[in-house]
Amino acid sequence: MRCIRELVGLTVGAFAFALIGLQPCGAAEPAPRDGGSLIMATRGQVQGFDPLTTRAANRETTMAGALVFSKFFTLDEQGKSIPDLATSLDNSPDGLTWQLKLRPGVKFSNGAPFTARDVAHHFQRILDPSKNQAFAAALGALKEAVAIDDATVEFRLAYPWAAFPSIFSADSYLFWVMPAEHEDSAGPDLNRRPIGAGPYVMTEWKQDDSITFEKNPNYWNPNAQHLDKIVIRFLPDPTARFTAVKTGDIDIFYEPLGKQVIEARNDKTLKVMEYTGTGAYTLNINTSSPPLDDVRVRQALAYALDRNVELKVAYDGVGYLASSFWGPGSEWNCPDVGYPEYNPEKAKALLKDYGKPVKVVLQSQPTPTMTIPAQLYQSFWQKVGIETEIRNIQGGPSYISPVLRGDYQIALWEVADVPDPDFQVYQAFFSKSGGNLTRINDPKLDEAIETGRRNLDIDVRKKAYCDFSKEMARQMPIMLRIQSIYFAITQPRVHGIPPLRRGVVRLNEVWVDPK
């Protein structure tokens, strides 16, 4: 059996490089202080803690869950894997069986021991296709989880899956383990009565308003618990959030607007946290909907976009243009994938070659962050002779559903920042995947995705994803806009927030100066 450390370390080491744009943390941080409380304000609200109820998780949910449920392994700032609820993960030579050893003596917040039975029970529950087919499909190769003894869980795979270890350090709501009895008996209340083995306990949840966490008295590592109380407040209006952080009513303002970031940078009383992730803001193209089924039309659309203008106008110049899903800071970055540069002449030539007039429908949301870019695209495409109709749909599920159903032509979208490309790329671009948003069916892409999924050699995988990115630039099922970039504005009294990987503010070990 090979030691997991190697694998997880490698997979995750990428993050050491992904930290571009991080504020200099050169000055040695003083020793953490215990006590006090902190309020973070977010745009969205927490959906809940039972994956079978929520069926999806926004970042607010992820951040809240991270407080209640620790991960099996955490990553330090260098991306090194550190044992948390688990102490080790070992695999059989064929890569089909993995044994996860749990940390002895860990308890749930209700005092019950955290056992292999609970972990296995949780995995079995989310793997049950009668409860949710999507999860079973997403966990692909994982067949079953079995408790060998109190402290050992064995995971059995259908085929070797290179990214499998990364799930144990992923910020995913799928892996929030609650006591087996609670999962069985809580019924519909499971979603709002979380019991975890993490550093905090949820003490109050006011839907649409706030969620409050207090120290878990049964936490295994009291040295890593600093704050007495953490409140996440949902304040949809960015101006209100900005005002609140300026007046000190809140300590962390999550997801500021570009111009607020610029203003806060010049404000001595505020700190700006910034993280450029992998992932990008995109324009998905439905390749099954004529005239977008023709690659020349898709290429023309991409060549016609003057993305630098967009960056300036829509993002106040804050951010970087994307050319693949994995930015220059990522381990998976491929330097030159041949993503189309702005070239209206070429766009016109491609359209002339295509021969017929082109008319497209762009799905957008009636919010400033969406309407401004949408109108820009309309004018860019107008210049090369493409007529664009903007279809505004209010956000939330009603925006997402048509895209998932394939009932769209072009839609503003976002590809998230993930630790390992496989999960996402397989889901969204493999021709036979249920979540093939763009309906792309290309043997070269499929081959690269398969290789990336099944091969255990990191270099082979990297090359596969490089091929993937190049083929994506040629096939153009998805236009890339701006590299995903995440911001938070905080009071200077807040310390110990790790880099905002995947846009998540990890509050577990945060501490504050007294007010």
Next chain:
Amino acid sequence: MLPFFLRKLLRLILVLLLVAAATFLLLNLLPGDVALSLLGNEATPAAIAQVRAELGLDQPLVLRYLHWLIGLLHGDLGRSYITQVPVMESIVDRLPVTIELMLLSQGFALLLAVPVGVWCAYKAGSRIDRLISSAALLLLAAPVFITATVLMFLFALKLRWLPSTGYVPFIASPLSNLAHLVLPALAIGLSEWPPLFAVLRADMIKTLQQDYIALAKAKGLGPAFILLRHALRPSSFTLVTVSGLQIAAAITGALVVETIFGLPGVGRMLTGAVYNRDMMLVQGCVAVISVGYVLINFGVDLIYATLDPRICR
């Protein structure tokens, strides 16, 4: 008085039943499927059927309505489709905030509208009257979110007199509770007082031309006494109607203001629920708001009866 009261009560019950039915039907006949919204990714027919069965959406509409109505009569509004939290629990939790906000905002509006309206009617046509009347018109045109943002900027950010956002329950700290509600209530109140002012001023001017005001003057009574003790009550019928309508309509202001100031009220929850297509929650909120609306109108009728003795005949 009693038959009047009973008649009103009977009508009230009828209206409530109609409102309940209309709420349910309207929301359930709206396009859009919760199952689809919930599933997103894997919206295969089998998965949709699975979710619909879980949520009871596979039953016929009439059955669902009866089920919901029986629940409603027991004070059970079902569970949120998204979070599975009982709707009644969420509403009971939020309602005090919204009620407090609406009463406070209406209080502010009346506190502004009544003295200013009475004064302007007394000084009708004077320069100060014309000035205030046009200022009121201007405020009427200002949307709530603008007023709210300006108030927040001024009193929370620049002057630091009041907190910018958030909520503290009254029992936890009455003072802090009020401090958090002053700006939101003022934002709604400022947009609500102009119509109150306008109707009061107009009615008051008419009243002041009545013979009984001339008689009051002929009795040697002073202007303050005449304005407040003789003219105000007979001039406030329209005021009470408009005020009642406004308290009810303040829910739209609450939608905006609760969101901006981060108050955990019903308006805020409703906004979120609509956004998430959480029809069970929307249904519950709308039912409760409608009941509130009807109750307020009932209250207005009762206030009428005390304001104008001629009504209870």
Next chain:
Amino acid sequence: MTKASAALLDVTGLRTRFHTPHGIVQAVDGVSFSIQRGQTVGIVGESGSGKSVLARTIIGILAKDGSVTTTGCLAFEGRDLLKLPEREMRDVRGKDIAMVFQDPMSSLNPVKRIGAQIGEVLKRHLGLRGRAAETRSAELLASVGISLPAERLRQYPHQLSGGMRQRVAIAVALAGEPKLLIADEPTTALDVTIQAQILDLLRRQQLARNMAMILISHDLGVIAGRADAVAVMYAGQMVERASTRSLFHSCCMPYTQALIRSAPKLPDPPHTRLRAIPGRPPDMLRPPAGCRFNPRCDYATDVCRATQPMLSAADADGTHLYACWHPVGGHGVLP
């Protein structure tokens, strides 16, 4: 001026102007008369002749916002009410001078109990409150002929008939023990059958209290047996003034004559159609030059159209005054 100082109220050259957007309305244009304690003066004239404005000017309840100007002299017990500060004037109103309005439907506050409407006068001017005020209010109601006075105090105006309401209004007026009562068409809005009762009530109260009264009506018949002296108004001006006897026996003004003719005779059954005076009262924004009555006057001549006649005495002691170039005495009453 011993005579003037003996008078309770001495009105001299009173003018009341309304400044309207269309121009100035001279609603009262140089009116002079006086009234002794315990005396009743009738004021008569067609609708729009300025009777109510005159009444409101005397009691001082016209708008104070500058849209109305009043000149002349209103000597009440020797004090000029026009020069009295508003604050002191408030002590005069309701106490020294009280008023009964034309329409009891609108002159009582619909949302206040009758007890409160009487009580506030008692409190304001006599300092009575609580029990004492209630007892006094009930007494007042009883004195104006209202049965079950204690119960009435708790009622609202809409619960009473028109005649009852006017009695309440009279009680309100009497509450302050006024020295002068102005009754502005107190029966015009009432049923004919009740008119006499109310007029008799007023007369009785006036005599019993030795109170002076200005009784205003458009109907000379109403005033006939109830006033000691009568003043006739036309278009804001006083055109004839005399003792009641003298006026009915030897009126001088053609307008007075027309009024006498149009008044229902007492033997006439109620609702007898009156002989209306032909033509319409003048537009007060643009009154005719000369004698204001000239467009409607059967005797009008060029001098009437050119020059206003001044008040002149018809008898030796100057108690009968008239303003006319061609007094009817000279040519006899027309058939």
